[in-house]
Amino acid sequence: MADNTQAQERVLMKGNEVLAEAAMRAGCRFFFGYPITPQTELAAYMAKKLPLIGGTFLQAESEIAAINMVYGAAAAGARVMTSSSSPGVSLKGEGVSYMAGADVPGVIVNVERGGPGLGGIQPSQSDYFQATRALGHGDFYMPVLAPSTVQEMADLIYLAFDLADEYRTPAMILADGMIGQMMEPVTLPPERDPKTLPAKPWATSGHKGERAHNVVNSLYLSPEKLEQTNFERFERYAEIKEKHQRQELMFCDDAEIVVVAFGAASRIARTAVRDARAKGIKVGLLRPITLWPFPTKAIDQVIANGAKRFLSVELNMGQMVEDVRLAANGRAEVSFYGRTGGVLPTPEEVLVQIEKLAEDMERGE
Amino acid sequence: MAEEFNHELLCVLSGFGGQGLLFAGKVLANTGLIDGRHVSWMPSYGPEMRGGTANCSVSLSDDAIGSPFITRPTALIAMNQPSVEKFAASVQAGGTIVIDTTLAMDGAAGVQLADDVKVIAFKATEMAEAAGLKGLANIICLGRLWAETHFCTREVLDAALAKCVPAKKQHLLEPNRKALQMGIDLAQ
Numbered sequence: 001m002a003d004n005t006q007a008q009e010r011v012l013m014k015g016n017e018v019l020a021e022a023a024m025r026a027g028c029r030f031f032f033g034y035p036i037t038p039q040t041e042l043a044a045y046m047a048k049k050l051p052l053i054g055g056t057f058l059q060a061e062s063e064i065a066a067i068n069m070v071y072g073a074a075a076a077g078a079r080v081m082t083s084s085s086s087p088g089v090s091l092k093g094e095g096v097s098y099m100a101g102a103d104v105p106g107v108i109v110n111v112e113r114g115g116p117g118l119g120g121i122q123p124s125q126s127d128y129f130q131a132t133r134a135l136g137h138g139d140f141y142m143p144v145l146a147p148s149t150v151q152e153m154a155d156l157i158y159l160a161f162d163l164a165d166e167y168r169t170p171a172m173i174l175a176d177g178m179i180g181q182m183m184e185p186v187t188l189p190p191e192r193d194p195k196t197l198p199a200k201p202w203a204t205s206g207h208k209g210e211r212a213h214n215v216v217n218s219l220y221l222s223p224e225k226l227e228q229t230n231f232e233r234f235e236r237y238a239e240i241k242e243k244h245q246r247q248e249l250m251f252c253d254d255a256e257i258v259v260v261a262f263g264a265a266s267r268i269a270r271t272a273v274r275d276a277r278a279k280g281i282k283v284g285l286l287r288p289i290t291l292w293p294f295p296t297k298a299i300d301q302v303i304a305n306g307a308k309r310f311l312s313v314e315l316n317m318g319q320m321v322e323d324v325r326l327a328a329n330g331r332a333e334v335s336f337y338g339r340t341g342g343v344l345p346t347p348e349e350v351l352v353q354i355e356k357l358a359e360d361m362e363r364g365e
Numbered sequence: 366m367a368e369e370f371n372h373e374l375l376c377v378l379s380g381f382g383g384q385g386l387l388f389a390g391k392v393l394a395n396t397g398l399i400d401g402r403h404v405s406w407m408p409s410y411g412p413e414m415r416g417g418t419a420n421c422s423v424s425l426s427d428d429a430i431g432s433p434f435i436t437r438p439t440a441l442i443a444m445n446q447p448s449v450e451k452f453a454a455s456v457q458a459g460g461t462i463v464i465d466t467t468l469a470m471d472g473a474a475g476v477q478l479a480d481d482v483k484v485i486a487f488k489a490t491e492m493a494e495a496a497g498l499k500g501l502a503n504i505i506c507l508g509r510l511w512a513e514t515h516f517c518t519r520e521v522l523d524a525a526l527a528k529c530v531p532a533k534k535q536h537l538l539e540p541n542r543k544a545l546q547m548g549i550d551l552a553q
Contacts, residue, residue: 012391012398012406038410121410182433183391183406185398271431346436 010185015150016041018186019109019173020049022154023081026161027194028107029055030080032069034062037121038177039085039111063088067095067108074104075216077203079161079194083109085177086127087118089135096170097136101218103202103233105164107157108135109173111180114342122342123177123264128319131174132292139230141237143171143244144291146262150184156289158189163244165198167236174291176315178264178344246289247298251277255284257357258302260324261313262288264344269313272350281358291320299327307332309357313350314338372427374516375435377452378503379420380444380465385503388529389442390421392507395525396517397425405433418448425516440514442506444489445469449476456482461513463506465489485509487551493544501544508548 013021020042023031031046043059050057060066066082073080084092089110099106112127114120131144143163145156157173164171204214220226251273252258261269266287273285286302288295299310310332312321321336328334337353339345376393378386387408397404408421422435437457443449444465449472456462458479464472467490478484487509489502498505504526511522526545530538 010398010401012394012404177410178407178433181408181410183394183404184430184433185404267430268432268434270429274431344432344434347432348436 010187012183013150013186014041014181014183015147015153015175016111016180017045018150018153018188019083019157019175019180020045022157022189023107023161024049024053024055025189025191026079026158027192027197028079028081028161029053029194030070030073030078031055031057031082032060032066032073032080033082033084034060034066034088036085036088038113038123038180039083039109041180042083042109042111063091064095067092067099070106070108071095071099071102071104074099074106075102075204077200077205079165079197081107081109083111085111085113085121086115086124089127089130093130093136095136096142097134097138097140098218099170100134100136100140100142100233101138102216103168104170104216105161105168106170107160107164107173108170109157109175112174112176114340120342121177123315123344124340124342125174125176125263125265125315125319126340127174128291128314128316131172132294132323135172140233141292142169143167143240143293144174145172145246146174146289146291147179148263148266148287148289150179150182150186152289153179154186154189163240165200167240168202169236174263176264177342178267241293244290245293245295245297247295248285248287248289249298249302250285250287252284252286252302252307253305255282255302255305255307256361257281257283257309257311257354258286258307259283259311259313259350259354260286260288260320262291262320263315265313265315265338268345268347269350271347272354275347275351276354276358279355281354283354283358288320294323294327296327299324303328303331309361310334311353311357312336312338313345313353315344316340374423374425374440374514375438375457376423376425376440376442376510376516377420377435377438378423378442379418379448379452380442380503381468382419384419384444385500386419386442386444387421389503389507390423392504392525392529393423393425393516395528396521399521399524399528400425400517402427403430405430407433418445418451420448420452440510442503442510443469444502444506446471449473453478458482461485461510463510463513465502465506467491467502483513485513489548492547496543496547498540498544498547501540504541504544505548505551508545509551510548512549512552
């Protein structure tokens with residue numbers, strides 16, 4: 001397989017298919033999953049294409065089986081992923097925790113739908129807490145990347161594989177039914193030969209009589225030893241927080257009101273912010289691309305630029321707003337607007353919220 | 366060609382599943398791809414597809430596209446009555462509505478439209494069948510919309526249509542071309 005294939009021309013593709021295509025280009029050769037709307041096109045695309053490049057696609061008997069296959073392949077040093085939608089991702093929680101505990105990399109895609117329970121199948125961001133507060137038991141985090149365009153589906157899954165390998169951690173793409181189902185033009189990333197990826201000397205890939213056995217395990221019966229592994233892992237987390245906060249800022253240089261929104265909600269917010277600017281309101285958009293680590297430095301920056309109010313716009317009942325509040329830490333007022341259950345707010349609805357905040361500020365409230 | 370170029374087209378295409386609205390939307394989206402514009406194509410999915418309306422929203426713009434769900438379209442192609450009822454009133458002032466009155470027999474009657482919305486109603490499905498172009502009423506409607514709104518040049522429109530007909534179904538390209546021309550000719 002060609003190594004440094006140059007970036008292709010723009011093609012029109014569905015977000016879910018782009019996740020699959022870009023994952024393969026990133027060197028992913030193993031996919032284990034179980035179908036669920038609105039994510040299934042990803043698995044279907046993998047089923048068709050992965051075997052053609054020498055990869056393995058396997059529809060597991062359940063989401064739990066799938067994540068444990070990911071754990072196994074990752075332990076053997078493979079670039080590997082699974083994907084699902086909200087209820088299916090819950091089932092993967094135990095396996096993801098084991099992967100975190102065993103320090104093995106892998107990518108988990110969640111194309112969210114409305115919840116709780118089986119919920120519905122329309123776009124939602126109701127799994128923000130689950131994704132950013134550790135998907136599973138134990139003391140851990142993982143990088144969570146939130147694409148807002150089909151192009152970012154490609155760019156961020158590429159990045160997710162690299163971050164996962166570099167920091168030996170599971171990493172998540174947190175998308176939603178909107179970005180998964182829509183088609184937009186995309187320039188696909190170059191293909192990488194898995195053989196050219198950095199070596200994984202810790203992997204259980206056969207010692208060939210040349211080194212001691214590698215062990216991949218998440219069980220530590222000595223509390224002191226377990227505490228040490230957790231300390232060491234949190235040092236890696238500190239480095240991720242320092243180096244890998246990502247966000248996009250729009251109209252934030254002089255913004256007094258800053259709308260914070262990611263993924264699908266940021267698309268809607270973008271239109272509303274543009275319309276509010278046209279009406280002369282000093283409003284900007286801060287779009288977190290990494291949800292963990294949350295872009296706290298960007299919050300600091302917009303406050304330094306004069307932001308006095310934050311409005312968190314989400315497709316849930318208010319989850320990321322807590323991170324905005326923590327990051328603002330009393331330096332600005334934080335409010336929330338959202339719709340839930342698969343209902344999307346219109347840009348007009350969000351504009352009304354921005355106008356209300358602008359009026360409150362004018363009255364000095 | 367001397368047509369005025371349309372800077373932003375926000376088009377909803379809606380009808381029953383099987384009428385080819387998602388395909389017509391793909392042709393529309395591909396014109397934007399060829400032109401190097403910002404494009405989004407957002408389909409309805411899930412149970413919405415299995416009754417009522419199968420629809421998609423296609424945005425073509427010179428700016429980055431915000432919400433891919435179009436709440437205030439500048440154009441609508443409606444191929445059944447529920448689609449007219451669901452979307453016609455949301456079309457912006459000055460917008461265009463193309464209705465296939467083979468199934469949407471009442472057209473836009475009884476719908477409160479915005480100012481200066483142009484309604485173009487004709488029996489596209491009947492026309493398609495009479496011309497031996499069964500199943501291509503979608504493309505007739507798209508041709509008629511193009512003749513009205515010129516969202517791209519004719520060359521780009523033809524290229525997008527050719528691009529969307531899959532290699533395995535090349536025998537369908539000529540009928541598709543005929544249907545497109547038929548829709549365009551309706552404007553004369």
